[in-house]
Amino acid sequence: MDGPALAREYYRAIDDGDYEALREALAAEFVHRRPDMTLEGREEFVSFMRSDRPDTETEHSLDAVYVADGNRVAAEGRLLRTDGNVWFRFVDAFEIGERGIREVRTYTDSRGE
Template sequence: MDGPALTRTYYRAIDDGDYEALRAALAAEFVHRRPDMTIEGREEFVSFMRSDRPDTETEHALDSVYEAEDGARVAVEGRLLQADGNVWFRFVDMFEISERGIKAIRTYTDVHGD
């Protein structure tokens, strides 16, 4: 599976509100670990993105994408932009990729945007 392409699909699906594409990009056993919570399971994550995230009018601006030689890990540096274009925060997402899709993401954030 092409990890960098899959991660771009992930961000595009979230930004576009395309929850079927998001579901298709994730493995059933998907886990997202972020500073404020852990979400376990593909359906739970898609439900959170659809109904419970604090702001749905955001866009992920990707600055750099790195892939491990084995293709099983991808790191993405980026910024989460608010609807007015201001940076809400910077992030690094560490993806684990499997044959079934994105298996896990660990998110690191810089809420100061420095």
């Protein structure tokens, strides 16, 4: 998969609770850096997504996916609650490696729309 396809698969797998597909999209050395925490390692991230995130009934709505080069992709979107309201807006910067997504750095705007 190319970078944009991997980014889209990342969100699809999280939203659908498809943790095996999520695991396959991530490199073993995966790191997720977000404003409130850093998760290091594919297994730690998948475990957090499965069991520890505050709300598993959300949906990522992508507004745009940008490609800087083959190894860098950014996605801009909104995280929606089950009622369709915006929880927050985000930009995720992806670093893609030969074995999958190596890093995601998340930037958020809690003001919503």
